[in-house]
Amino acid sequence: MPKPLPALIACPHCDALYRRPTLGPGERARCARCNAPLYRESIRLDPDHLLALVIAAAITLVIANVSPVVRLSAGGITHSASLIGSIGILWQEGRALTAMLAFATTIGFPVAELAAFTVLLVLIRRKPGSPLVAALLRGIQMVRPWGMTEVFMLGIVVALVKISHTAQVVPGVALFAFAALTILLTVIISYDLKALWALRPLPEADP
Amino acid sequence: MTLPTARAEGLILCETCGLVCDPGDRPDPHCPRCGAALHVRKVDSIKRTWALLIAAAILYVPANLLPVMVTYTLFNTSRDTIMSGIVYFWKSGSPDLAILIFAVSIFIPLAKILCMVLLLVAAQYGVDRGLRQRALMFRVIEFVGRWSMLDIFVITMTVGMVRFRSLATIDAGPGAAAFGAVVVLTMIAAHTFDPRLIWDRSEKKS
Numbered sequence: 001m002p003k004p005l006p007a008l009i010a011c012p013h014c015d016a017l018y019r020r021p022t023l024g025p026g027e028r029a030r031c032a033r034c035n036a037p038l039y040r041e042s043i044r045l046d047p048d049h050l051l052a053l054v055i056a057a058a059i060t061l062v063i064a065n066v067s068p069v070v071r072l073s074a075g076g077i078t079h080s081a082s083l084i085g086s087i088g089i090l091w092q093e094g095r096a097l098t099a100m101l102a103f104a105t106t107i108g109f110p111v112a113e114l115a116a117f118t119v120l121l122v123l124i125r126r127k128p129g130s131p132l133v134a135a136l137l138r139g140i141q142m143v144r145p146w147g148m149t150e151v152f153m154l155g156i157v158v159a160l161v162k163i164s165h166t167a168q169v170v171p172g173v174a175l176f177a178f179a180a181l182t183i184l185l186t187v188i189i190s191y192d193l194k195a196l197w198a199l200r201p202l203p204e205a206d207p
Numbered sequence: 208m209t210l211p212t213a214r215a216e217g218l219i220l221c222e223t224c225g226l227v228c229d230p231g232d233r234p235d236p237h238c239p240r241c242g243a244a245l246h247v248r249k250v251d252s253i254k255r256t257w258a259l260l261i262a263a264a265i266l267y268v269p270a271n272l273l274p275v276m277v278t279y280t281l282f283n284t285s286r287d288t289i290m291s292g293i294v295y296f297w298k299s300g301s302p303d304l305a306i307l308i309f310a311v312s313i314f315i316p317l318a319k320i321l322c323m324v325l326l327l328v329a330a331q332y333g334v335d336r337g338l339r340q341r342a343l344m345f346r347v348i349e350f351v352g353r354w355s356m357l358d359i360f361v362i363t364m365t366v367g368m369v370r371f372r373s374l375a376t377i378d379a380g381p382g383a384a385a386f387g388a389v390v391v392l393t394m395i396a397a398h399t400f401d402p403r404l405i406w407d408r409s410e411k412k413s
């Protein structure tokens with residue numbers, strides 16, 4: 001096994017090596033060479049608070065996906081559309097690639113992240129050293145850049161402005177759920193996963 | 208100011224969990240905390256990033272030329288490219304949205320591809336000027352790339368929502384898939400590029 005050196009920290013953007021500074025709550029360390037943020041101390045959120053937020057986000061995500069985003073009416077016809085329904089229509093019309101992309105970034109990856117996060121946060125307090133904890137953390141890190149709820153939120157707003165030129169638009173429950181979800185996910189993502197990695201015990205270095 | 212680097216000290220930063228490790232002289236070392244393989248630099252970073260960028264640049268052409276949205280009404284069928292969608296917003300009294308969509312759909316993907324090419328070439332030739340500026344450029348590219356997905360979401364929701372059988376239906380066009388692929392490829396390219404390469408050669412010279 002290579003020897004772990006937790007007292008040191010290296011900048012992932014330029015490889016500069018430092019002794020790990022002790023930070024106060026809310027403080028963040030920046031690299032002196034390239035100015036990239038190195039890590040921050042998020043004291044206000046411990047894993048238990050995070051778990052509550054993750055569960056709230058999961059419930060909000062379900063509401064956001066199944067309930068109607070908008071009700072439209074034009075020429076005496078009214079109908080409502082949900083996110084899942086809209087993706088389904090893309091799929092049926094043979095736009096598989098676009099449908100899959102929209103599904104993955106708005107539903108698939110956020111659901112995967114929240115599910116993995118829930119299991120992880122329960123497990124990490126009891127057995128921080130278990131291989132499942134490492135697998136879950138790695139999975140979350142892989143999936144995280146591809147969840148795009150905040151971009152999707154803006155996308156709905158633009159689509160609604162566009163449609164409002166030709167039809168009457170009444171915002172639905174899901175629109176508010178997506179707004180709440182965007183805020184919840186922003187808080188969850190601001191939590192530095194390196195802090196959870198640091199809860200794992202280090203193996204004894206071999207002689 | 209010269210700072211010590213992990214590589215110069217014979218240490219490796221674990222990409223996955225952020226632990227600094229001393230691999231000693233073991234071949235193929237793995238991180239003692241998370242089990243990930245340890246590499247001094249991302250494997251084949253320059254080659255892979257070039258391949259992804261070239262693919263993205265090629266797809267950028269159909270993404271802009273092919274229709275992303277097709278509208279069928281009782282009387283006619285109209286095909287919209289990304290650009291004609293922007294022009295529509297501009298003319299229909301939403302110049303702010305026109306500018307927003309132009310920025311995220313046309314300007315950002317193109318600027319991202321050009322900036323990544325610049326970073327690659329500068330890293331390959333070991334240019335040692337503007338290091339901090341290039342480091343900042345990379346962080347901005349990494350942060351901003353995801354917003355290019357905006358148009359895909361606008362298309363998804365417009366297609367899904369506008370279903371007035373007798374009046375109008377909207378379908379996504381082949382340009383949408385090409386555009387989505389451009390966004391995904393440039394995001395992966397930003398991920399495979401190792402920003403430490405910006406600094407590596409300049410270090411050796413001094």
Ligand SMILES: [Zn+2]
Nearest residue numbers: 011014031034
């Ligand atoms: Zn740095």
Ligand SMILES: [Zn+2]
Nearest residue numbers: 221224238241
């Ligand atoms: Zn590791």
